[in-house]
Amino acid sequence: MMAYIVRRVLYAIPILVGVNLLTFLLFFVVNSPDDMARMHLGLKRVSDQAIAEWKAERGYDKPLVWNAEAEGLDKLTDTIFFDKSVRLFAFDFGQSDSGRNIGHDIAQRMWPSLAIAIPIMLVGLAVNISFSLLLAFFRGTYLDFWGVVLCVAMMSISGLFYIIGGQVLLGKLLNLFPISGYAPGPDAWRFLVLPVIIGAISGIGSGTRWYRTLFLEEVGKDFVRTARAKGLSERAVLFGHVLRNALIPILTGVVVVIPTLFMGSLLLESFFGIPGLGSYTIDAISRQDFAIVRAMVFLGAVLYILGLLLTDISYTLVDPRVRLQ
Template identity: 30%
Template sequence: MIAFLVRRIGQSIVVLIGVSIIAFILEHLLPGGPAKAIIGPRATPIQIAAFNHQNGLDKPVVVQYFVYMWHLLQGNLGRSYKLNQTVNSILIRTVPESILLVGSALVFSLIIAIPIGIYQAVKRNGIFDYTATSISFLLYSMPSFWLGIILILFLAVNVHFLPAEAPQGANLGAILAHPSGLVLPILTLTLVSYASFSRYMRSSAIEALAQDWIRTAKAKGLSQRTILFKHMLRNALIPIATLVGLSLPSLITAGVITESVFNFPGTGFVFINAANTEDYSLLLGIIIFVGVLTVVGNLIADIAYAVLDPRVRYR
């Protein structure tokens, strides 16, 4: 297991180096170079030359890359010249808010999807199974922005039951002070995530229930509850563990559209604004951050395989 972790960490480092190279190349492929993209299209040659000299952009490309990597290793993701803030400070302020939004939706969707998926597997090809499957397909096919608008229309505009806009605030405490505004964005992401998790849980549970050791447990006279939750559940959760591990980047990316629909001041909303204002430094900094989360998520998913299924041995 230790050898596997060392190998996977080595592979993750290689992937992160590849991500950094891509981000570095994209930064230098900007029209007019990074200087003109940051200063603006009306930048004079003198201003561009001064900016390049100040930021080391007049040095050889290889030297620039190693300086860029040294900054990344120090945790420096760059600076947003549009907002006059470091990318780190922006992420420190907005990531907790995105974690609150998408993390809550992830937890709620798992709480709902796992028992429903198991019940569908046990009662497959029945009325409940067909109904739940139809609902899952319907939710899975809905774009999150469209589902969010529908929920706003019915629950905020027509019924006036919930606010249409997410709570606004400069920090997490200010947002938590108005919890009713979080209901619709969290509900939107929960419904979309539930559709995916429930389908995987149903398929995994059906496959696990068909195994020989389940038939052996039934032959021993064990109760259905014991069979389902002591023997079957751990093995059926393996695909879900993979999905949850790979969902780490969605703490930033999955909420991009939803945060825009509900005007939620998270990282996704900042990413959209950076794209609209051509704040390339902030965009690339967030991309690097998401790349790190993706690698960490894959590593967690691999570890979860070994934890949930002791038969799995990495050679």
């Protein structure tokens, strides 16, 4: 088991290094610090002195990867690559272009993102699996047919419709929840209930159809027919055999969403005014704060690789045969 985990971790390291190098190339080679200065200053005619001052304030005035004027290890460490890319591996995100501590902002904003994403994932998972098991139980009937029609209809509706419609119906007309805003502490739940409801409902269509396909594929296998031949009830077959044997693809869909738990929902946080990492990223893009965008790209890559690693580990718990691969 431990050898399998170590092997998967070693696979992840070159991927993370490659993502870091690609990010560096995009931000500092394709888009040079001079280009970033011109975009940030937002002026048609920017003087060379203004560009130099902007770069010096943010540490972009150093050589990219090799400082020929420095001595010893400073030739490598006193560079943009070391300051802005290598330090990310130690989760030293540095300062934003506006002077704020990025690590502190991430530590503060991750909790509102988790407060939305975790309930949406858990509620959505329970609802989708329950509804899809119900459709699989009544497969081939009118309930199954109209359930699939409802799922396709829900999939065809834009997520913005659920957000705006939920705000108007539940927030404005029925006045059940605040439309937007956030309050830290015990009162936070009042501002989180509505986005959690909308997030769970908007994912029912696609989630139920996917789980229904998994369950119907398992229903037609030999072990299910054997279970029925032994006299087990349909409920016991669905929950004891079908659901259990569909856990690997279910775990795949659940664990790989771990990055979205921390990174937040871009639309929900923006529309509901919740200070999470999703709105943090959107605000950084709109302000052209390249330091924050780089940090969030790297953090997203780390969390995605972590999600894949946890997926592999969870496979071994569900099916020990995976350890032999």
